[in-house]
Amino acid sequence: GAVVSQHPSRVICKSGTSVKIECRSLDFQATTMFWYRQFPKQSLMLMATSNEGSKATYEQGVEKDKFLINHASLTLSTLTVTSAHPEDSSFYICSARVGTVYGYTFGSGTRLTVV
């Protein structure tokens, strides 16, 4: 089946630094990828929709300058958390739409801790 590989699985960084999270579709082309954020014991909140070759679409309340999304190829989307602060600590998950109608596959997630 369709697999999305997400790296790193865990990352700890210092306040003020930037962190990049990668999501790769391994055996299919993902024209659209989605980035979610999940706080402990809460649901997945959509942050942005990433389309290959164009600018990402951010959800209301998500700072586009803090969460930079790049989808430069059909198999790779990246999320860069810039100038990270402790409140950015969270679990980030990517997903890709599989097929033309419905069906999503998810990455395994990245636990970001900002100290």
Added chain:
Amino acid sequence: AQTVTQSQPEMSVQEAETVTLSCTYDTSESNYYLFWYKQPPSRQMILVIRQEAYKQQNATENRFSVNFQKAAKSFSLKISDSQLGDTAMYFCACQGAQKLVFGQGTRLTINP
């Protein structure tokens, strides 16, 4: 836009029992899809079952089945013969043309 509501934050049943998780949704789109996802402690999202809104027949996948009431905008998940491995967070989700939106989740615990 879609909204999804799960009114049961936590549920607990004994192994081998049947349990039903509730979900209601709202959407302005005529074509949409509904899903139940499972998130075990590993936090990997796993698709449990999906339902095309245009289909009247309820979807089933082995021990998992749904009760889809389109007029009531209700989409409940029934787990039969529950197993210890079913312990997880369960999220109901609705997909429209652009987005997949999740409910708040139900933490299900299966007790031995």
